Every structure is written in C-alpha cells, then in structure tokens.
Amino acid sequence: MATSSSSQRIGVVGYGHLGQYLVDRILKDGAALGLTLAFVWNRNTDKLKGLVPEELILGDLSSFANRPCDVIIEVCHPQIVREFGVHFLSQSHFMVGSPSALSSPDLNQKLRLAAQNYGRTLYVPSGALWGGQDIQRLNDSGGLKALFIRMSKHPSCFRLTGDVLSEWTEDEGRRVLFRGSVAELCPLAPNNVNTMAAAAVAAETLGFTGVQGEIVSDTALRDYHVVEVEVTGPGGFSVHTVRRNPAKLGAVTGSATYNSFWNSLLVCKGHGGRVYLC
Numbered sequence: 001m002a003t004s005s006s007s008q009r010i011g012v013v014g015y016g017h018l019g020q021y022l023v024d025r026i027l028k029d030g031a032a033l034g035l036t037l038a039f040v041w042n043r044n045t046d047k048l049k050g051l052v053p054e055e056l057i058l059g060d061l062s063s064f065a066n067r068p069c070d071v072i073i074e075v076c077h078p079q080i081v082r083e084f085g086v087h088f089l090s091q092s093h094f095m096v097g098s099p100s101a102l103s104s105p106d107l108n109q110k111l112r113l114a115a116q117n118y119g120r121t122l123y124v125p126s127g128a129l130w131g132g133q134d135i136q137r138l139n140d141s142g143g144l145k146a147l148f149i150r151m152s153k154h155p156s157c158f159r160l161t162g163d164v165l166s167e168w169t170e171d172e173g174r175r176v177l178f179r180g181s182v183a184e185l186c187p188l189a190p191n192n193v194n195t196m197a198a199a200a201v202a203a204e205t206l207g208f209t210g211v212q213g214e215i216v217s218d219t220a221l222r223d224y225h226v227v228e229v230e231v232t233g234p235g236g237f238s239v240h241t242v243r244r245n246p247a248k249l250g251a252v253t254g255s256a257t258y259n260s261f262w263n264s265l266l267v268c269k270g271h272g273g274r275v276y277l278c
Contacts, residue, residue, distance in 0.1 A: 007034050007035070007036050008034055008035050008036070008070040008071060008268075008269075009036050009037075009038040009067075009068060009069045009070050009071075010026055010030075010035055010036065010037055010038060010069065010070070010071050010072075010073065010265070011037075011038045011039045011040075011041075011058075011064060011067060011069040011071070011072040011073065011092070012026075012037070012039070012040045012041070012072075012073050012075065013041050013061065013064075013072060013073065013074045013075065013076060013080060013084075014041070014042060014074060014075040014076025014077070014080070014097070015040060015041075015042035015047055015048055015052075015076075016075065016076060017251075017252075017253060017258075018075045018097065018253055018257075018258060018261060019040075019042070019075040019076065020051070021258045021261075021262075022073065022075065022261060022262065022265065023037065023040055023052060025262055033266065035265075037056050038056075038067045038068065038069045039056055039057070039058040039064065039067040039069075040052045040056050040057060040058065041057075041058040041059075041061050041064070042076075043076070045057060045059055061080075061084065064084075064087075064088070064091070065087075065091050068091075068092075069091065069092040070092055070093060070268075070270075071092055071093045071094070071095060071123075071265070071268045072088045072091075072092050072093070072094050072095070073095045073097060073265065074088075074094070074095070074096055074097050074098060075097035075098075075261070076097075076098070077098060077190070077191070078098040078100050078101035078186075078190045079101075080098070081096055081098055081101035081102075081107070081111075082101055082104070082107055085101070085107070085110075085111050085114070086110055086111065086114045089111065089114040089115055089118050089120045089122065090114065090118050090120075092120060093120050093121045093122075093123060093268055093270060094111075094115075094120065094121075094122055094123065095123040095124075095125060095264065095265065095268055095278070096111075096122065096123065096124060096125075097125060097194070097261065098190065098191075098194060099124050099125075099194050099197035099198050099201060100186040100187075100189075100190045100191075100193055100194050100196075100197045101186075101190075101197075102124075102197055102200075102201065102208070103182065103183050103186035103187065103197060103200070103208045105208075108208075111275075112274075112275060115273045115274055115275065116273040116274065117273070118273065119272065119273040120273060121268070121270055121271045121272060121273070121274060121275075121276050122274070122275045122276070123264065123267070123268050123271075123276050123278050124197075124198050124201045124275060124276070124277050124278065125198065125260065125261050125264035125265075125278055126198055126260060126264060126277060126278065127194055127195050127198055127257050127260055127261065127264075128195040128225070128227050128243065128245055128254060128256070128257045128260065129195045129198045129199050129202070129227070129229070130227065130229060130241050130243045131229060131231070131239070131241055132198060132199065132202045132277050133202070133277065134231075134239075135147065135199060135202040135203055135229075135231060136202040136203075136204075136277055138231065138233055139202060139203050139204055139205055139206070142205075143233045143234045143237070144203055144205060144206065144231070144232075144233060145232045145233055145234065146206070146212070146230075146231075146232035147199060147203045147206055147210075147211045147212070147229070147230070147231055147232070148211075148212045148213070148214075148229070148230040149182075149195065149196045149199055149211070149212075149213045149214070149227065149228065149229050149230075150213070150214040150215075150216060150226075150227070150228040151192065151193065151195060151196065151213070151214070151215050151216070151225065151226070151227055151228075152174075152215075152216040152217075152218050152221060152225065152226040152227075152228075153192070153215075153216075153217065153218070153221055153225045153226075153247070154217070154218065154219060154221045154222055154249055154250075155168040155175075155217040155218075155219060156249050156250040157192075157225065157247065157249070157250060157251055157252060158177070158189065158192055158215070158217065159189065159190075159191040159192060159252055160177070160188060160189050160192070161187065161188055161189070161190070162188065164177050164178065164188065165177060165217060168217060168219070169219075170219050171219065172217075172219055173218065173219055173220065174216060174217070174218040174219075174220070175216065175217045175218070176214060176215075176216050177215045177216065177217055178214065178215050179212070179213070179214040180212070180213070181208065181209050181210070181211065181212060181213070182196045182197060182199070182200045182208045182209075182211045182212070182213045183200075183207075183208035183209045185213045185215065186208070188215075189215055191252050192215065192252060193213065193215065195227055196211065196213045198277065199211055199229070201275060201277055202277050222249060223246060223247070224244045224245055224246045224247050224254065225244070225245045225247045225254045226242065226243070226244055226245075227242075227243040227245065228240070228241065228242050228243075229241045229243075245257060264278040
C-alpha cells in the first residue's frame with residue numbers, strides 16, 4: 001500500500017545498468033528529495049550482495065506487498081509487467097520501464113482498468129523520446145494525423161527475438177531490420193523499442209497499431225544511438241526531430257536516458273487513476 005509519510009518509498013524491480021543507476025541515485029540523493037528505498041529486487045539476488053544494503057534486498061518478488069511503497073519502478077523485462085503489473089497497481093503507483101509490454105491490447109486494458117479501479121497512476125517514462133508531451137497535446141487536441149519513429153543503433157546494441165540480426169559484419173554499414181507498426185515491433189525487439197512504445201502511449205488515438213516505426217542496424221554508429229521522430233498534423237503541419245544519444249558499443253540504453261528516467265521518477269507524485277507520460 002502507499003505510505004502516508006512525506007517521504008516517498010520507492011521499490012526498484014531490476015538491477016541491470018538502469019536499475020543500478022536509479023538505486024545509486026536514490027541512496028545518494030534521495031533523502032534531500034524526499035525519496036527512500038523500500039526494496040530492490042533482481043532475478044539473481046547474488047548480483048545485489050555487497051552493492052545494496054542487505055535489509056533492502058527483496059528475495060521473492062511475490063512478497064513485494066510486505067514492503068509498503070509509494071512507487072514501484074520496473075526496469076528489467078516486459079515479462080515482469082505481464083506477471084506483476086496489475087498486482088503492483090493494487091498497492092502503489094507503478095512506473096513501467098518496459099512499456100513495450102503495453103503493445104498487448106489485453107495487458108494494456110488490464111493495466112488501465114487496474115489504475116482506474118485502484119486510483120493509482122500507471123507512469124510511462126519518456127526515456128529517449130524527445131517531445132513526448134508535445135505529441136500528447138497534439139493528440140489530445142485531435143490534430144495528430146501520423147507518427148513515425150526510426151531508431152538506429154550499432155548492431156551490438158540490439159536484443160532481438162528470432163533471427164533478424166543473427167549475423168552481421170563490422171563493415172556492412174546500414175541495414176533496415178524492420179519497418180511496420182509499433183505493435184509488430186515490440187515483440188520483435190522488446191528491450192530496444194521502449195521509446196516507440198512511449199510514443200504510442202502519447203499518441204493514444206493512433207495507438208500501437210497506428211504509430212509506425214523502423215529499426216536500423218548501422219555499424220557506423222559506434223558512439224551513439226539515433227532516434228528520429230516525424231510528427232504529422234493538420235494543414236501541412238509537421239515536425240522532424242533527430243536525437244543523438246551517446247552510447248557504448250553493446251549498450252541497449254543510451255547514457256542520456258539514465259538521467260531522463262531519474263527525472264521521470266521525480267514526477268511520480270500521484271496523478272490519479274490513469275496512464276501518465278512522465
């Protein structure tokens with residue numbers, strides 16, 4: 001259940017690079033901002049030992065309700081959203097760091113209903129999406145006609161299902177891996193297209209089937225990821241943004257996205273029983 005004290009208690013689910021960053025920031029800077037850690041869970045608890053205070057390690061995620069939280073943050077895998085998302089919302093606000101899970105119409109609806117029924121907020125962080133609130137405002141005004149997002153990365157940075165990128169060579173250059181709806185892309189690249197999923201949430205009238213996306217493997221992109229967003233509105237209105245996010249070879253998440261997630265967390269103060277892009 002949500003706590004009543006002025007300090008916000010945060011549960012972090014996942015301790016990969018992003019989860020570790022958030023945990024470290026809360027431990028270092030949280031007190032001054034009214035944030036405290038309630039628990040940290042990771043599938044392999046051995047990874048937490050010596051890095052997270054023993055009393056904050058949650059061994060069994062199904063017992064999370066024993067550690068009262070105001071906000072639970074998932075930063076590990078869409079499967080956790082599928083298994084625990086509704087349960088999380090029954091106890092606290094929930095920031096879903098793997099919004100690609102929302103591409104499932106059934107799960108999307110279940111989470112929205114849970115947020116409404118329990119009066120909790122389902123937070124979707126903007127991540128690497130630039131201009132998400134502007135897209136949402138255009139959508140809400142009825143002016144959003146089309147939305148296209150292209151994500152280009154070094155092939156070592158992709159984590160794809162199937163054999164779309166089973167083989168590549170360092171000198172192959174640029175290759176379009178897939179182009180289609182975000183609904184189709186999310187199962188193909190669940191860890192790589194959360195930016196697109198956040199855009200589909202912002203563009204609610206288009207949704208996951210209406211928002212179009214493209215993922216591109218480019219061996220020239222050794223130092224950063226590129227996210228391009230093309231927005232089309234009424235009467236010839238359009239916006240095209242290009243975001244270069246510094247990233248190491250093999251990194252799923254660009255470095256600027258870490259601070260974006262931290263800023264999103266600071267927004268999670270409770271916005272009623274709805275989905276909220278933060």
